[in-house]
Amino acid sequence: MIHKNLAKELAASALQMVWFIVLLFPFLVMKVSVTAGTALVRFRWGSLPAIAIVSFIASFAWGRALEWNSHRGDKEQKRTPLTPIKEAIAAALARKPIRRVVLLVLLAAVAVYPFALGMYHTNIMITALIYVILALGLNIVVGLGGLLNLGYAAFFAVGAYTYGLLWKFVGPSFVSAGIATGWLFWIALPIAGTIAVVFGILLSLPVLRLRGDYLAIITLAFGEIVRMVLQNSGPVTGGATGISLIPRPWLLGLKLPPKQAATYIYYIVIVLVILTIFVVRRIEDSRVGRALEAMREDEIACEAMGIDLVRNKLSTFALGAFWAGIAGVVLAAQTTYINPDSFTLWESIMVLMAIVIGGTGSIPGAIGGALLLKLLPEYFRPLAQYRILIYGVAMIVIIIFKPDGLFPRNRKKYTFDAQATEPQAGEAQK
């Protein structure tokens, strides 16, 4: 039996090898050089065996991996050498004092980060943390509400442009009145959040009846419309050139030099991330959050349970958009320059990818996914040209082997005192 299977697998791998050779032949074997108007085709036969060997091994390994994956559920309880370690860590983390210590250490590490690693790394981290806020916001829409939004960058743009336009049109009067322009940032934060919410509601109105693919396409179009409007409203938004010299936030009326300003923004964004996590966690574990999840699971049943879908969808988009607006302001303040190119479809896709890789509907997933997706490319610059390829492979691998993401959500468990006649209950534990 085993021999037969093995032979089958080898045959399949050989077939795939042939396919790869055909597929890659024009790229890796043929080389066309154009000299003086005539094309010269050279055949590099030497690369042929390399393609053959690599594709054969890769396809065999892939088949094996798929096979292993499909049988993984059967022996779920099987203990590996790592199991006791995993259990010990889980047990330790379940205890409150230990969890507190871990949290404190983490906070301390976060606090000293800019001093320990300098401005370069601080700036990278700020960008990554902006993505964390975005991912947490989109996670409300996609992860909880189940509404696939491909136009999320539009809200990000709305936030950034709110700050930019405030600076452009209100800033001069600040300057002439002698008020520190650094205050604008703080004024922009709530305004941007609010305007993004308004846009979120505006977008949700036409898409109330849509779901799935249709919703994705409309939101995609919405994202592009916002970008095009920004690009073509030159007199107001500066068109493709955008808005520059946006002020960084000042520390209590004190203008900081760029390095200190970066540190300051870093702390601001950390506080915003913590605020976001706090709010999103509370929403997730509440009546509102459960209603959103019910909508994701089954709209018809959700409505039959008395939940108002219209209201639910409005609040989903509004809640998601708010965080994108906030993140936009921080981006504008960090880079001091914004133009429509920062808010393309690619940005929306990146945030979505962060959620999928981290774990849809999971807060640690959104954080982890965003950090991975933003930090790794910065530190693996030499591989930059293969970035998209690596993203693609990573997505496929994760969707097949870990469909719940790298950091899946732990659903809340409720405990009840079984002996008690009156169910006293439930100290709910996370």
Add this chain to the structure above:
Amino acid sequence: MTNTNAPILEIKNLSMVFGGLRAIDDVSLHIKKGEICALIGPNGAGKTTIFNCITGVYKPTEGSVAIQPGDGPAEHIHGLKPNIINRKGLARTFQNIRLFSNMTVLENVMIGRHNSLQAGIFKAIIRDRATREEEQRLIDESHEILKKMGLAMFINETARNLPYGAQRRLEIARALATDPFLLLLDEPVAGMNPHETKELEETINLIRDRENVTILLIEHDMSLVMNVSERIYVLDYGRLIAEGPPVEIKSNPEVIKAYLGE
């Protein structure tokens, strides 16, 4: 409460047309307070369509649906949205189970109690004392419902992982959580074994007797229908062909013809 024979649900001349198909043709029926009533008929007779018209999934083409849960005047509910109709006290289950399958059993029931709570987004974020108490009450009440339905041991289980019979029961538990006066069960025992069916039969009786919930059910399992229901409506090709107590229905030649063919 004074007049136990007053209909709490009255459907008059209901028709539902899909394109050229008349799925329901001039159906009138009523449900009295406190009874268990069955709606039977061959496949495609329009039973689920009637449920969908009652619960607002479809807007009936013609006719009216009215409810009168209390002593007040009857209220028309046709054309209202499903969530509004649910709030008025009509809850349903689905023929093909529609649980919130990635959520836990308790959470499924908690969603059923959505409208017994108030907390909005800001309350959820601030989580003041009132909200926490409300949340705790919600958990306790939901737990209580699950105990009644014999699902207490599954509380933290993901709904998707429940045994089939338990999933059907959970759907009923979730519907009960919305505090209905009328419960519409769409094939509650489909796919269950005889033992599970017997258990559910008891549950249905209990729901009526203890919770004072009137029940209208669609079912193909004739032993359940005959045992549990007090009155039966028979539907064929979108028309009502018979109405009466189980004994009469069993021997009604029209019904036999509809089920067995000529």
